[in-house]
Amino acid sequence: MKKALRFVVILLLLVIGLGLAFVAYLEISGIPIYAVEKVNFPQVQITPERIARGEKIASVQCIVCHRGSDGKLSGRLLHEMPPNFGEIHSANITQSKEHGIGNWTDEQIAYLLRTGCKPDGQFLPVYMPKFAHLSDEDLKSVIAFLHSDRPCVQPSEIAKVTSKPSLLVKFLCHVAFKKIPYPTAAIAEPDTTNMVDYGRYLVNGRYDCYACHSRDFTKLDFVNPEKSFGYMSGGNTLITLEGKIRYSANITMCPKTGIGTWTEEDMGRALRDHKNKEGKPIREPMLPYNGLTDLEVKAIWKYIQTVPVIENKVDRKWDED
Ligand code: HEC
Ligand code: HEC
Structure with missing residues (x-):
């Protein structure tokens, strides 16, 4: 009996020891730094069309x-991040050479947006999204906007505040959220005459609707968005600017728990005027997409008709406000 007890105690100590060693490893190794490959991304030609398109996406x-x-885009404390992520500040991405990204090359900006890695290889965890599926033209447009004469990107001398990610974020960076591979080929513009393909691109690439509207941020498939757990069926936990929990809506065509009774006009009103079919306001963190063209709304609608229907009732917390 005594022997068995001693065995259990030793086993327990061993487990605790291993746990502590793992925590120490995470604290010391922190967020991974990856090797940065040389990619072929020539300097972006800045045109008024690209600036306008980039501004709309940004x-x-x-x-x-x-x-x-x-x-200006000088960065701020993101209080809408889950509290267990730590203290997260976005960065100054204005044209300031000292505090912003005025010294970055277009290749470095493109590499960060695609893969999540800064020029020194430092990986930015999940709180800075990755734009793996943006077409090359959309990516160039975002970069053209960052270089434009728009007031919000002019140099701001507000210094960047260093984020303090939690142990959980460091852990997730080792197991779930890793660097996204840089695309091996150019990402072409979507075919805007094929409504379903165009809509798929808008939902998974240009506007990332799927990331908020699938079931669980930790189960997103960044490489194949349509394989994300509970794709487009809502329920993902988001936090509003006031710190309240809000779940994303089920936007599959489920008649009971999704938008199965909606029309294309209802979708247009939801996206641009921020009112749902019953006339209720669509609240943040869903943003108004007032700049969407009719063709974009139609494409999103046509694509959603092809998304597998999932029954998932989401608590919309309508009584809260
Ligand atoms: C959900 C919030 C969020 C969104 C959306 C977002 N970012 Fe960020 N971004 C961050 C955070 C947070 C950091 C800083 C992370 C850190 O260093 O701790 C960051 C860092 C960066 C950096 C690195 C700057 C530096 O000096 O380290 C660049 C460049 C950048 N973002 C550009 C963009 C662009 C361009 C877009 C849109 C295409 C964008 N971000 C969208 C949150 C966001
Ligand atoms: C930042 C996360 C986020 C993104 C990105 C996002 N949404 Fe939403 N969306 C939400 C949340 C949260 C709600 C629920 C708002 C509420 O309950 O008031 C919502 C609600 C909706 C609704 C209303 C559904 C209903 O039954 O009331 C529609 C439609 C919708 N989103 C479509 C889209 C589309 C299409 C895109 C991409 C163009 C998109 N959303 C991008 C978070 C997001």
Whole structure:
């Protein structure tokens, strides 16, 4: 009996010891640094068309996280991040050479947006999204916007505050959220005459609807978005700017728990005017997509008709406000 007890105690100590060693390893090794490959990404030709397109994409994909106290993209504390992620600050991405990204080459910006790795190989965890599926033209447009004369990207001398990611984030960077491979071939513009293909691109590439609208951030498939767990069936936990929990909606065509009774017009109103079929406001963190063209709305709608229907009732917390 005594012998058995001693065995259990030794086993327990061993397990605790291994656990502590793992925690120490995570603390010391921190967030991984990857080798940076040389990629072929020539300097972007800046045209008014690209700036306008880039501004439209950035208005829903970058600005909300990067806009700081001076109204420029100077960075801020992201209180809408889950508290167990630590203290996360977005960066100054204005044209300031000292505090922003004024010294980065277009290749370095493209590499970061595609893979999540900075020029020194430092990986940015899940709180900075990766844009693996943006077409090359959309990516160039975002970069053209960052170099443009728009007021929000002019140099801001607000210094970047270093984030303090939690142990959980460090752990996730070792097991789940890793560097995304840089694409091996050019990513062509979607075929805008094929509504389903175009819609798939908008949902998984240009606007990343799937990331919020699938079931669980930790079970997203960044390489094959359609294989994400509970693809487009909602329930993902998001946090509003006031720190309240809000779950994303089921936007599969399920008549009971999704948008199966909606029409294309309802979708257009939801995206652009931020009202759902019943006239209720669609609340943050879903942003208004007021710049969407009719063709984009139609394509998103046509594509959603082809997405497998999943029954998943989401608690929308309508009584909260
Ligand atoms: C969900 C919030 C969020 C969104 C959306 C977002 N970012 Fe970020 N971004 C961050 C955070 C947080 C960091 C800083 C992470 C760190 O260093 O701790 C960051 C870092 C960066 C950096 C690195 C700057 C540096 O000096 O380290 C660049 C460049 C950048 N973002 C550009 C963009 C662009 C361009 C977009 C849109 C296409 C975008 N981000 C969208 C949160 C976001
Ligand atoms: C930042 C995360 C996020 C992104 C990105 C996002 N959504 Fe949403 N969406 C939400 C949340 C959260 C709700 C629920 C809002 C509420 O309950 O008021 C929602 C609600 C909706 C609704 C209303 C459904 C209903 O039954 O009321 C539709 C439709 C919708 N989103 C479509 C889209 C499409 C299409 C895209 C991409 C163009 C998109 N969303 C991008 C988070 C997001």
